[in-house]
Amino acid sequence: MKPGLYDYYRCDTVDEVLELLDQHGDDARILAGGQSLMAALNMRLAQPKVVVDISRIAPLAYARIVNDALVIGASATQASVEWRPTLGDEVPLLKRAFPYISHFQIRNRGTVCGSIAHADPSAELPVVLLALGGRVGLRSRQGRRDLSADDFAQGMLMTARRPDELVEDVSYPVHRAGTGYAFAEMAQRHGDFAIAALAACVDADGIRLAVGGVSDRPRLLNIERLSGSALDDALNDFAWSLEAQDDQHASAQYRRHLVRRLGRRVIEEASA
Ligand SMILES: Cc1cc2nc3c(=O)[nH]c(=O)nc-3n(C[C@H](O)[C@H](O)[C@H](O)COP(=O)(O)OP(=O)(O)OC[C@H]3O[C@@H](n4cnc5c(N)ncnc54)[C@H](O)[C@@H]3O)c2cc1C
Numbered sequence: 715m716k717p718g719l720y721d722y723y724r725c726d727t728v729d730e731v732l733e734l735l736d737q738h739g740d741d742a743r744i745l746a747g748g749q750s751l752m753a754a755l756n757m758r759l760a761q762p763k764v765v766v767d768i769s770r771i772a773p774l775a776y777a778r779i780v781n782d783a784l785v786i787g788a789s790a791t792q793a794s795v796e797w798r799p800t801l802g803d804e805v806p807l808l809k810r811a812f813p814y815i816s817h818f819q820i821r822n823r824g825t826v827c828g829s830i831a832h833a834d835p836s837a838e839l840p841v842v843l844l845a846l847g848g849r850v851g852l853r854s855r856q857g858r859r860d861l862s863a864d865d866f867a868q869g870m871l872m873t874a875r876r877p878d879e880l881v882e883d884v885s886y887p888v889h890r891a892g893t894g895y896a897f898a899e900m901a902q903r904h905g906d907f908a909i910a911a912l913a914a915c916v917d918a919d920g921i922r923l924a925v926g927g928v929s930d931r932p933r934l935l936n937i938e939r940l941s942g943s944a945l946d947d948a949l950n951d952f953a954w955s956l957e958a959q960d961d962q963h964a965s966a967q968y969r970r971h972l973v974r975r976l977g978r979r980v981i982e983e984a985s986a
Pocket of ligand 1: 731742743745746747748749750751752814815816817820823825826827828829831832834836837838839873879880881882905906907908947
């Protein structure tokens with residue numbers, strides 16, 4: 715199929731973007747890497763009147779450490795962050811998750827902020843953001859606000875972003891001494907969207923386990939350090955709380971099974 719008609723703006727500055735979003739609101743869509751939006755346009759699942767291309771705004775194509783977080787700008791591609799030489803030391807969980815996102819051709823164009831803004835429940839980057847307690851920075855002509863990953867994600871392809879806001883950056887907290895990390899996922903083939911994706915952070919205080927692909931958005935289990943049958947019980951309760959659904963990829967029962975089995979695996983790996 716072909717997309718409907720829309721006006722295309724290629725912006726060079728953030729101010730231009732904010733002006734267009736302010737003017738057109740819900741009728742405008744940001745185009746970042748286009749790896750999700752172009753398909754939605756072609757299938758006419760999205761029919762905006764205005765497409766605002768941010769992919770060539772050089773000042774937004776950054777990833778830098780600010781106050782114990784890796785802050786990634788709206789135009790930074792997934793590949794540019796994945797191949798950052800220091801990423802494994804800075805945000806080890808992110809380094810582990812990147813290879814699960816489709817294939818390198820997609821990561822070459824897709825952006826980190828685009829994945830967070832798109833809010834696909836099976837996407838890996840929002841799961842890592844939630845596990846680490848990361849934040850989303852939003853900017854409009856009215857100013858800037860910062861939301862936790864938990865407050866930002868509101869449902870399948872739904873977020874707390876207002877129509878006039880740009881996801882300006884996302885912040886992934888850097889590695890803290892004494893914390894272990896692990897990531898695992900089950901998909902039909904490597905590179906497919908996850909049936910279940912799990913990210914664990916374990917330190918002396920407790921366990922943070924984030925799960926994608928099972929609910930309408932990534933969900934978090936935040937508990938004290940447990941082992942043996944107490945951990946099994948906590949994972950079982952968590953799996954049932956996610957209200958998994960059957961779909962063409964997997965049954966709800968299988969998804970609960972993955973939460974219990976892969977959940978235990980990532981927690982043990984992160985605890986080692
Ligand atoms: C074949 C294929 C396989 C894929 N497999 C996976 C996978 O396994 N895991 C995975 O996580 N992803 C997968 N993806 C999606 C890919 O990671 C996308 O790149 C990502 O979801 C969206 O990023 P983007 O920069 O391409 O955003 P775009 O497609 O440009 O935009 C996506 C949506 O987010 C909005 N948006 C983008 N950036 C901003 C911003 N800064 N502020 C506000 N709104 C914004 C757009 O308006 C649009 O609604 C796959 C894509 C393809 C084509």
